[in-house]
Amino acid sequence: MEGAELAGKILSTWLTLVLGLILLPSAFGVSLGISEIYMKILVKTLEWATIRIEKGVPKESVLKNSASVGIIQRDESPMEKGLSGLRGRDFELSDVFYFSKKGLEAIVEDEVTQRFSSEELVSWNLLTRTNINFQYISLRLTMVWVLGVIVRYCVLLPLRVTLAFIGISLLVIGTTLVGQLPDGSLKNWLSELVHLTCCRICVRALSGTIHYHNKQYRPQKGGICVANHTSPIDVLILTTDGCYAMVGQVHGGLMGIIQRAMVKACPHVWFERSEMKDRHLVTKRLKEHIADKKKLPILIFPEGTCINNTSVMMFKKGSFEIGGTIHPVAIKYNPQFGDAFWNSSKYNMVSYLLRMMTSWAIVCDVWYMPPMTREEGEDAVQFANRVKSAIAVQGGLTELPWDGGLKRAKVKDTFKEEQQKNYSKMIVGNGSL
Amino acid sequence: MGNEASYPEEMCSHFSQDEIKRLGKRFKKLDLDCSGALSVDEFLSLPELQQNPLVQRVVDVFDTDGNGEVDFREFILGASQFSVRGDEEQKLRFAFSIYDMDKDGYISNGELFQVLKMMVGDNLQDWQLQQLVDKTIIILDRDGDGKISFEEFSAAVGGLEVHKKLVVIV
Numbered sequence: 002m003e004g005a006e007l008a009g010k011i012l013s014t015w016l017t018l019v020l021g022l023i024l025l026p027s028a029f030g031v032s033l034g035i036s037e038i039y040m041k042i043l044v045k046t047l048e049w050a051t052i053r054i055e056k057g058v059p060k061e062s063v064l065k066n067s068a069s070v071g072i073i074q075r076d077e078s079p080m081e082k083g084l085s086g087l088r089g090r091d092f093e094l095s096d097v098f099y100f101s102k103k104g105l106e107a108i109v110e111d112e113v114t115q116r117f118s119s120e121e122l123v124s125w126n127l128l129t130r131t132n133i134n135f136q137y138i139s140l141r142l143t144m145v146w147v148l149g150v151i152v153r154y155c156v157l158l159p160l161r162v163t164l165a166f167i168g169i170s171l172l173v174i175g176t177t178l179v180g181q182l183p184d185g186s187l188k189n190w191l192s193e194l195v196h197l198t199c200c201r202i203c204v205r206a207l208s209g210t211i212h213y214h215n216k217q218y219r220p221q222k223g224g225i226c227v228a229n230h231t232s233p234i235d236v237l238i239l240t241t242d243g244c245y246a247m248v249g250q251v252h253g254g255l256m257g258i259i260q261r262a263m264v265k266a267c268p269h270v271w272f273e274r275s276e277m278k279d280r281h282l283v284t285k286r287l288k289e290h291i292a293d294k295k296k297l298p299i300l301i302f303p304e305g306t307c308i309n310n311t312s313v314m315m316f317k318k319g320s321f322e323i324g325g326t327i328h329p330v331a332i333k334y335n336p337q338f339g340d341a342f343w344n345s346s347k348y349n350m351v352s353y354l355l356r357m358m359t360s361w362a363i364v365c366d367v368w369y370m371p372p373m374t375r376e377e378g379e380d381a382v383q384f385a386n387r388v389k390s391a392i393a394v395q396g397g398l399t400e401l402p403w404d405g406g407l408k409r410a411k412v413k414d415t416f417k418e419e420q421q422k423n424y425s426k427m428i429v430g431n432g433s434l
Numbered sequence: 435m436g437n438e439a440s441y442p443e444e445m446c447s448h449f450s451q452d453e454i455k456r457l458g459k460r461f462k463k464l465d466l467d468c469s470g471a472l473s474v475d476e477f478l479s480l481p482e483l484q485q486n487p488l489v490q491r492v493v494d495v496f497d498t499d500g501n502g503e504v505d506f507r508e509f510i511l512g513a514s515q516f517s518v519r520g521d522e523e524q525k526l527r528f529a530f531s532i533y534d535m536d537k538d539g540y541i542s543n544g545e546l547f548q549v550l551k552m553m554v555g556d557n558l559q560d561w562q563l564q565q566l567v568d569k570t571i572i573i574l575d576r577d578g579d580g581k582i583s584f585e586e587f588s589a590a591v592g593g594l595e596v597h598k599k600l601v602v603i604v
Contacts, residue, residue, distance in 0.1 A: 097532045100488040100553065102601070105516050107482035108492075109460055114480060407481045416485035421555030424487070 019163060023205055040210055043361055046145065047337060053142050096424075113403045116309050119340050153359050161206045161358040168202035169255075173262040175199065180265025192266035193244050200241040207234065208362040213242055218369035220245070220328035223294040225287075227320060228330040229392055230302035231310040232343040233350075234357065235332055238365060245300040246270060246290065268296060284323055291325045298328065303385065304405045309342040310334050312399040316389045318381040326372045329388050331396035335364040346408070368395045447514035454510060461509055471503035487552050488532065495531045518601050523588075530587050540581040543571055 022035065175195035182188045204211070219242070220226040226245060228235060239245060247269045251260060260271055270286055290296055303316035310333065321327070334341045339360025343353050357363065370391060375384045393400040449457070466476050474493055483489050496504045496512035504512070514520065515528045533541045533549050547567045554563065574582050574590045582590075 096553070097488065097491075097529055097549070100486055101492055101529070101532060102516065104483060104486045104489055104492040105513060107480050107486065108464070108477065109457065109513060111480045111482045113482060114463075403481055412481045412484035416481075417487055418555055420485055421487050421553065422557050425554040425557035 015163075019160075019167075023164065023202070036205070036208060036210060039208070040362065040364075043338065046149075047361075050142060050145060053139060113401070113407055116312050116314065116401070117346075117408050118344060119309055119336075119342050149361075153361070157208065158358055161208070164202055164206035165354075165358070168199050168206055169259065171195075171202065172199035173258060176262040176266040180262075188266070195266065196240060196244055196263075200237055203237055204241050207237075207357055209234075209238065210362060210364045211238055211241065212366045213369070214366065215369045216242075218328065218371050219243055220298040220330070220369070221326075221372075222297060223291050224298045224326040224328050224372065225291065225320065225323065226298050226300045226328045226330055227303050227316070227388060227392075228300070228332055229310075229313050229396065229398065230304045230307055231332065231334060232307055232341045232353070234341055234363065235302070236300065238332065238367060239300060239330065242367070244297050246297040247300050248272075248287065270299070280319060284319065287323050291323065303389075306405040306408055307343045307345060308405055309344075310336070310398070312401050313389055313393040313396070314401050314403055314405040316385040317404075318385050321375065321381045321385045321388070324375070326374055327388060328372050329370040329392050329395075331368040331370065331392045331398075333366050333368075333396040333398065335366075338362045338364045341365070366396075370395055447510050448517035448519040449510065449514055457510060457513060458506070461506055469503075471505040472509065473503050477504075487555065488549075491532045491535075491549065491552065494535070495528065516601060520601075526588050526591060527584070529591065530584050533582075540579075540583055541587065542581050543567055546570065546582075 172195065175198075176192065179188060179191045179195055182191070226239070228239065236247065244267065246267065247263075249260075249271060251257065251271045251273055260269070263269055264271060268290070270290060272283065272286075287299060290299060301320045303320045304314050305317050308314050339357065339362055341357070341363055348356065373384075373388055373391070375381070379387075390400055392398075447454070461472070464472055464476055464480075466479065474490070477489065477493055478484055486492075493504065496508050498508055498511070515524050530541070531537065533545055535545045535548065547563060550563055550567060551560075571580065571582060574586050576586055576589075577583075
C-alpha cells in the first residue's frame with residue numbers, strides 16, 4: 002500500500018508541475034524561460050564537444066572531412082560548352098567524352114538521391130545516430146555523451162511523451178466541444194484558442210525552439226500558404242503561429258480521429274483517397290475555399306513529399322493553378338540539435354516521433370515572405386518555379402528541378418529525349434546535312 | 435560486401451586510400467540489394483543517369499568480365515580511368531571502348547551507327563545518321579579496311595587535349 006501511495010504522490014506532483022510550468026503558460030502564450038536556459042546549456046555543451054573533437058582528431062583528416070562535403074567536384078558546364086569549343090560542326094568522335102563524364106559524375110555522386118536521406122553533419126552532436134566516423138577521443142567526451150543519453154532518455158523522453166499525450170487529447174476534446182457551438186465569431190475565436198494552445202503544448206513536447214522572421218508577412222485569410230516540406234512537424238511549427246486550413250488525405254487510426262475532431266471546429270479540407278486522383282474536383286473545392294475571404298488560409302506543401310531540408314525540389318503546379326494570393330514560407334531546421342527529416346521508407350510514424358523526442362531539441366527558422374501572385378503571361382509551372390526560387394534563396398537551400406516523387410518512381414523518358422534532342426540540334430546545327 | 439579495410443595492390447588504380455574509402459561508401463549506397471555488385475537497374479535508380487543517353491555503354495565498359503554486373507573492383511578500375519592522374523592513352527582507350535561494342539579492337543560502321551543512334555534518339559532520320567557515319571569513317575579510315583582501329587582513333591582524337599575532358603576530380 003505504501004508503494005502505491007508513494008507512486009500516487011509522485012505522479013500527482015509530476016502532473017502539477019507539468020500543469021503549472023508548461024500547460025498554463027502555453028494557454029496564455031507566455032514563456033517561462035525554462036526552454037531558453039536549456040538551449041543555452043545545450044549550445045555551450047555542443048561547442049565544448051566540437052572543440053574537444055577537433056583537438057583530438059589528427060589535423061589532416063579534419064581538413065578532408067570539412068573540405069569535401071561531397072565526393073567529387075562536379076563540372077556544371079552545359080552541353081554546348083562541354084562538347085567542343087568550335088561548335089556548329091558535325092559529329093566528332095570525341096563527343097562521347099561529355100556524356101561519359103556526366104555519367105560517371107552521376108554514378109559517383111548525384112544530386113537527387115542524396116536528398117532523400119538525412120544530411121551528414123560536419124561535426125558530431127553527441128547523438129549516436131549522427132555518428133559517421135566514431136573515434137574514441139577522450140574519457141570526458143564519452144562521459145558527457147553518456148550523461149546526454151541518460152538525460153535524453155530518462156528525463157526528457159517521459160516528459161515529452163506526457164506532454165504529447167496531453168496535447169493531443171486536449172486537441173481532440175477541445176475541438177469536439179467547440180464543434181458543438183453554433184457558427185459564429187465566438188466559435189472561431191475559441192477554435193483558434195484551442196488550436197494554438199494544443200500546438201504550443203505539442204511543440205514543447207518536442208522541445209522546439211522556433212524563430213519567426215518577418216511576421217508582418219504572415220499569411221492572411223483567403224490566401225494560400227506554401228512551404229518546403231521536411232516532415233509532418235512542419236505543420237505543427239506553422240500552426241503554432243497562426244491558424245491554417247489544412248489540405249490532405251483522410252487517414253485512419255489516430256490521425257483520422259484527430260482529423261475528424263479538427264474539422265468540427267474549423268473548416269479544413271480533407272479528401273477521400275479516391276477524390277485525390279480527380280484533380281478537377283480537388284481544384285474546385287480549394288477554389289471554393291479561398292473564394293470565401295473569411296476562411297483561414299490554406300496550407301499546402303507543393304513538393305508532395307518529405308525532402309531532407311538541404312534543398313527544394315520541384316513544386317507541383319496544381320497548387321498554383323487555383324489562383325489567389327500565394328504566401329511563401331521558408332522553413333529551415335538546424336540539424337545540430339536534431340534531425341527533423343522523416344525518411345518514410347526507413348522509419349514509420351511512431352519510430353519517427355520517438356526519434357524526435359529523443360533528440361536534443363528541434364530548432365528551426367521560419368521566414369514569412371511577401372505575397373506573390375501569378376503575373377500576366379506566366380503559366381502555372383513558371384509561377385511555381387518562381388516561388389520555389391524565392392523560398393530556396395530565403396532559406397539558404399539549393400534549388401533542384403527534380404521531382405520529389407523520384408523517391409519512389411523512375412524518371413520519365415522525356416528527360417533523356419530532351420538530352421538527345423539538344424545533341425541532335427548541335428550536330429545538325431550548321432545545316433551541313 | 436566483404437572486408438573493405440584493405441584494398442589489394444593489384445587494384446592498380448590511381449586513387450589514394452582515402453578516395454577509395456569514399457568511393458566504397460558510395461558503392462555500398464548504390465548497391466540496393468547488397469549483392470556486392472551493381473546491376474544495370476541499380477545504376478538506373480539514379481535519376482541523373484536515367485537522362486544520360488549513353489548509360490548502357492558506360493556500364494558495359496565498366497563491366498570488364500562481361501557478367502552483366504559491376505563489382506567493386508571493376509567500379510574502382512573504371513572510375514580510375516577518369517582520375518586526374520590518368521594518362522592520355524588510358525582515357526582514349528576508355529572512349530574507344532564506348533564505341534567498340536563487341537570489344538574486337540575495331541569500331542565498325544554498324545557500331546558507330548548504334549552509338550550515334552543512342553545519342554540522338556529519334557531526332558534524326560536513319561539515313562541522315564548513316565550519312566554522318568559513312569562520312570566519319572571515310573575521313574578517319576587510313577588503311578582502308580572500312581573500320582576504325584585504335585591507332586586511327588587516337589590520331590583523330592588525341593593531341594587535341596580532348597582527353598583532359600574525361601576527368602572527374604574525386
